[in-house]
Amino acid sequence: MSEETCECAEHGQQSIAFVCRHIIKTLPPETVGFVSYPSEGDDDLRDAWCDCNAYLQSNGGERVDGHVEVPDGMDILCTECYRLREIDALRADRRTVIQG
Numbered sequence: 001m002s003e004e005t006c007e008c009a010e011h012g013q014q015s016i017a018f019v020c021r022h023i024i025k026t027l028p029p030e031t032v033g034f035v036s037y038p039s040e041g042d043d044d045l046r047d048a049w050c051d052c053n054a055y056l057q058s059n060g061g062e063r064v065d066g067h068v069e070v071p072d073g074m075d076i077l078c079t080e081c082y083r084l085r086e087i088d089a090l091r092a093d094r095r096t097v098i099q100g
């Protein structure tokens, strides 16, 4: 897990995760989907992006060293916010884990 932290308006000082800007802009309980590679543990928060980009990904979206280039880029999200958005996507049946 990253040593880097951010100051979240809601959760205070937290470790950071990276998600696409659409996920950051969409506030719970709304969801734009949540797509990532499989996590290897509770503290392993993989870069995640919205499911509009799952299409892009499966149709030749760019992958660089296991990271994904999404159209509007990635940005920092606190790990608590990350987990909340993942849960919202799960509830909406829009959580996708990319295998392989």
Ligand SMILES: [Zn+2]
Binding pocket: 020, 021, 022, 023, 049, 050, 051, 052, 053, 070
């Ligand atoms: Zn997106």
Ligand SMILES: [Zn+2]
Binding pocket: 008, 009, 010, 011, 012, 014, 078, 079, 080, 081, 082
């Ligand atoms: Zn937060």
